[in-house]
Structure formats: structure tokens, C-alpha cells
Amino acid sequence: MDLSQIEAFVQVAQQLSFSRAAQALQLTQPSVTARIQSLERELGEELFERGGRGVRLTDAGEAFLPHALKILQVVKEGRDAVEEVRSLGLGHLRLGSALTISTYVLPKILHAFRRRFPGINVSVRTGRSEQVLGMVLSDEVQAGLVRSLQHPEVETVPLYEDEIVLAVPRDHSFAQRGEARLEEVATQPLILFDRGSSYFGLIHSYFRQAGMVPHVAMELDSLEATKRMVEEGLGIAMVPRVTIERELELGVLVEVPIVDAAPLSRTIALIYRRNRRRPRPVLAFLEVLGEIYRFQPASA
Incomplete structure (x- = not known):
């Protein structure tokens, strides 16, 4: 049993096609067939059923597949280890x-x-x-x-912990007061970003659990654009604190604690x-x- 036989078997098992397996391995189809037949002779069992409807694994093939995959993975890890030595630890x-x-x-x-x-x-x-x-x-x-x-x-x-905080323009009433209540935040024009992200759902859930529906004034697909909109006074936003550290240092945005709600993070x-x-x-x-x-x- 050699590695070329194992590679041919795994490709045919995954593709369920000798021709597609041959293409993936950059071999001729007869060469792939010969390797499979040699492996079957060595194991003493047929690994595939070939019929008019295509190719499928036999029970013996199903049993052998996970072991074949492990063999290929171990070989890959061995090659990677040797490559690390060859590269003198640079990696x-x-x-x-x-x-x-x-x-x-x-x-x-x-x-x-x-x-x-x-x-x-x-x-x-x-x-x-x-x-x-x-x-x-x-x-x-x-x-x-x-x-x-x-x-x-x-x-x-x-x-x-990625802390989500309320960011407002520096001249906003919340910034002057130094705090806000969640009910007040829900009435303000809220700018949300990236509907497909987990942040979007997390912020909606934050208000929903408090029995509130936020006033969403704008949706953007960019966090950077969201920050710029808040700077221009077009609304407020709940964003990861790490994303506004520079704006906080420059004083163009202000972080306002929501005093009656639990901290939000992930x-x-x-x-x-x-x-x-x-x-x-x-x-x-x-x-x-x-x-x-x-x-x-x-x-x-």
C-alpha cells in the first residue's frame, strides 16, 4: 500500500467519479483506476461499486475512508514539520x-x-x-x-471582552450630562452598521430584552462611516469601544455610560x-x- 493509492481512493470517494478524481490528481483515468484496483487487491475487498448510475462506496470503502483521511492528514503534518526544519524556524x-x-x-x-x-x-x-x-x-x-x-x-x-459602548457627538446633551438612561437612548436617532454582522443583532437584542424598540435613523455597511456620521451630529451609535479609541483621544466623540442597563460585551x-x-x-x-x-x- 502506498500514498498514491490512498490519494486516489480519497479523491474518488469524495468526487464519486473516476474522471473527476483523475482531473483533481492531474492523472489519466486509467492510472487512477489501476491504483484503486491495486489497493482493492491488497485489501482483498472491493471499495467501490461501479454501475450505470455512477460510483459509490461499498461497506468496505465506507469503513476504510476515515482511516485513509487520517493517513493523508498525518503525512501532511509530517511534511509541514520537515518544512519548518528546512526553513530554519522562520516559518x-x-x-x-x-x-x-x-x-x-x-x-x-x-x-x-x-x-x-x-x-x-x-x-x-x-x-x-x-x-x-x-x-x-x-x-x-x-x-x-x-x-x-x-x-x-x-x-x-x-x-x-469586546465592550460595546454608546458614542455621541461632543456637543450632544448626553455628553454634557455625562450619562444617559436606556429609555432616552431608544428615542434618539440611532445609527447601526453592518446588518449581517453579529453587532447588529446584539444591539437589537439589547433593546428588545429591555422591552424597547430603538429609533433607527440610519443603517450603514461601514463602521468607519458610522463614526463619521456620529461626528457630524446625524445620530448616536453603539460601537465596540476599541474602534473609537482614537476619536475619544481627539475629543470628536464622547463615550457615555448607560446608567440603568447592564454592560454590553462579547x-x-x-x-x-x-x-x-x-x-x-x-x-x-x-x-x-x-x-x-x-x-x-x-x-x-
Whole structure:
């Protein structure tokens, strides 16, 4: 039994087609067929039923498939380990990140990471948290920074609480008073951003649980645009505090506490594949995150 047979078997099992498997492997169809037949002879069982309606796995094929997938995964991890040695520990961190995190949080993290591990190259892909989870599960990235998500195939490492605060223009009556009540906030023109994001639903739920319906004056698909609209006095907004730190320093926006409502936040976490050998760049990234957010990374 050799790796080429296993690769051919897995491709046919996933494609349910010898011709499509041959295309994926960049082989001729007779070559794929020969590899499958050789594997079947070695195992003493047919792995596929071939008929007029196409190809399907036999019971023996169904039983063999998870083991074949494990073999390919172990080989991939072995190759990755050798590549790390070949690169003299420089390595490459492939990271996924939710959009807001990548814009307002990740730059500071990567600044610390680059200072500590200057030889590790970094590439970042962005998307919504659910999209980043998909990238991790498909091995497009090695780890992801997302709002805390639970999935049986990933480890979740909580990092910090993403505090959602009320931001108003500096000349707003709430800013002059230094506080507001939720009922008052609900009557003000509220600017919401990114209907498809978790923030949108979180803010609506915040008011709904209090038995209130906010006065939504504007919806935007950009957080930066939302902040500019608030600066111009077109409304108020509830935004992650980390996204308005610069505006607070400049004095163009004011954070106003809502005195009669519980604080609103969500957990931001690092996710990576469970039960997998963690590449050295991921271990290095965890080490830096542990220093920033004061936790002890689990051993490899």
C-alpha cells in the first residue's frame, strides 16, 4: 500500500467519479483506476461499486475512508514539520481574522509578534467570524481571531471582552450630562452598521430584552462611516469601544455610560483545529497573545 493509492481512493470517494478524481490528481483515468484496483487487491475487498448510475462506496470503502483521511492528514503534518526544519524556524503564520478585529486590534498584536519573532512571515485573511471558522476548518488558515464560537473540531482560547459602548457627538446633551438612561437612548436617532454582522443583532437584542424598540435613523455597511456620521451630529451609535479609541483621544466623540442597563460585551477568542499538531508559528502567536492578555498557553 502506498500514498498514491490512498490519494486516489480519497479523491474518488469524495468526487464519486473516476474522471473527476483523475482531473483533481492531474492523472489519466486509467492510472487512477489501476491504483484503486491495486489497493482493492491488497485489501482483498472491493471499495467501490461501479454501475450505470455512477460510483459509490461499498461497506468496505465506507469503513476504510476515515482511516485513509487520517493517513493523508498525518503525512501532511509530517511534511509541514520537515518544512519548518528546512526553513530554519522562520516559518509562516497563516491567520484569519474578523474584520473589526483585523482593523482595530490585530495591528497592535502583530507589532508585538513581529518584535518577538521577526523571522516569521504573516499572511492574514479577513471575513465574518463564521467565515473565519470555515477557513480554520478547511485548513486555509492555521488559526483565527473571532468572536467566541463553539465547534466540536476547534479549540477556543478566550482573549478579551469586546465592550460595546454608546458614542455621541461632543456637543450632544448626553455628553454634557455625562450619562444617559436606556429609555432616552431608544428615542434618539440611532445609527447601526453592518446588518449581517453579529453587532447588529446584539444591539437589537439589547433593546428588545429591555422591552424597547430603538429609533433607527440610519443603517450603514461601514463602521468607519458610522463614526463619521456620529461626528457630524446625524445620530448616536453603539460601537465596540476599541474602534473609537482614537476619536475619544481627539475629543470628536464622547463615550457615555448607560446608567440603568447592564454592560454590553462579547468575548473575542483565538480558534484553531482541535487534536492537531500546532505548527511552531501558531505556538509562537499563542505565546505573544498570552503575554498581551495574561494567560498561560497550553503546551503543544
